[in-house]
Amino acid sequence: MELFCLEKDAIMRAQKDPNIFCDERVLQSLLTVEDRYVPQGPYFKCVQKEIQPFMRRMVATWMLEVCEEEKCEEDVFPLAMNYLDRFLAAVPTRKCYLQLLGAVCLFLASKLKACQPLSARKLCMYTDNSITSQQLLEWELVVLSKLKWNLAAITPxxxxxxxxxxxxxxxxxxxxxxxxxxxxxxxxxxxxxxxxxxxxxxxxxxxxxxxxxxxxxxxxxxxxxxxxxxxxxxxxxxxxxxxxxxxxxxxxxxxxxxxxxxxxxxxxxxxxxxxxxxxxxxxxxxxxxxxxxSNKGTQSQNLSCTPTDVRDVNL
Known part of the structure; x- marks a missing residue:
């Protein structure tokens, strides 16, 4: 009898556990702790001096496109944005580091939620190599320390x-x-x-x-x-x-x-x-x-790896 590998590329999900979704205490526990993972103030007014809302949106759109390109689980992107918002609410950050921060948040969220986490090499590639793997790993420790290693955040x-x-x-x-x-x-x-x-x-x-x-x-x-x-x-x-x-x-x-x-x-x-x-x-x-x-073919060179180019944030 020959042994065949029956694994498929598709992600296999466990069936719903009725003990989780039929027990009101589970929902009540989520409602009780969810506020711990929400920024407690408007950090654009109180904390951040360089970063503006439109910059966050550009980086968020880029992060979403990376998740779609890599076919990440739907949990990865909201969790990564939770990390990014909690970090920005606590640490004044220069705008030239915003894409690096977004890449680190994706890196961490994919490790927690994805069956196949995003690699540092791929994330650097999606930034057009504007960051290095060494920077990614160094900032990973920075983000973890600022979030106090509390990564199991509640998301919608x-x-x-x-x-x-x-x-x-x-x-x-x-x-x-x-x-x-x-x-x-x-x-x-x-x-x-x-x-x-x-x-x-x-x-x-x-x-x-x-x-x-x-x-x-x-x-x-x-x-x-x-x-x-x-x-x-x-x-x-x-x-x-x-x-x-x-x-x-x-x-x-x-x-x-x-x-x-x-x-x-x-x-x-x-x-x-x-x-x-x-x-x-x-x-x-x-x-x-x-x-x-209308502009197809006129700007074929100097394009980023995803449709949203966040390099303008650094200007």
């Missing part, structure tokens, strides 16, 4: 299955909602205005945006609109809200009043912001595609 993706498990949709429709939600979460991670939102609220808002973006079934018509928002708010709402930053958009009102309606309003505002971000992103992508089509 950790809440998706808990939320979807409580929605009355068929499995085939749930797969589509899940895919859209993951896309929206990645999009939110590229925008700095979501950095101080609790991961549970981003996840819930993305699920709501994904559901509302799909054509409703007549059988589930009663779930749409305000009814859906109220249902989603009940899933992730706790008796004592753990939102500590007064800077978070209208979430402090929900904390002070401990009101279900206030929390629902916060969630509705978050969902509307996500939908607006998606609209703006689609417009920008269309404009970029039209611009690339």
């Amino acid at each position: 993706l950790d809440f998706i299955e808990h939320i979807l498990h409580k929605l009355p949709f068929p499995e085939d429709r749930m797969m589509l909602i899940r895919k859209h939600t993951q896309t929206f979460i990645a999009l939110c991670a590229t925008d700095h205005s979501f950095t101080m939102y609790p991961p549970s609220m981003i996840a819930t808002g993305c699920v709501g945006a994904a559901v509302c973006g799909l054509q409703p079934d007549q059988s589930n018509q009663n779930l749409w609109g305000d009814n859906l928002t109220e249902l989603l708010a009940k899933i992730t709402h706790t008796e004592v809200l753990s939102f500590t930053s007064a800077e978070r958009i209208s979430i402090s009102a929900a904390r002070d009043t401990n009101s279900s309606s206030a929390y629902t309003d916060c969630l509705k505002s978050c969902q509307e912001q996500i939908e607006q971000l998606l609209t703006n992103s689609l417009k920008e992508n269309q404009q970029q595609q039209e611009g690339r089509a």
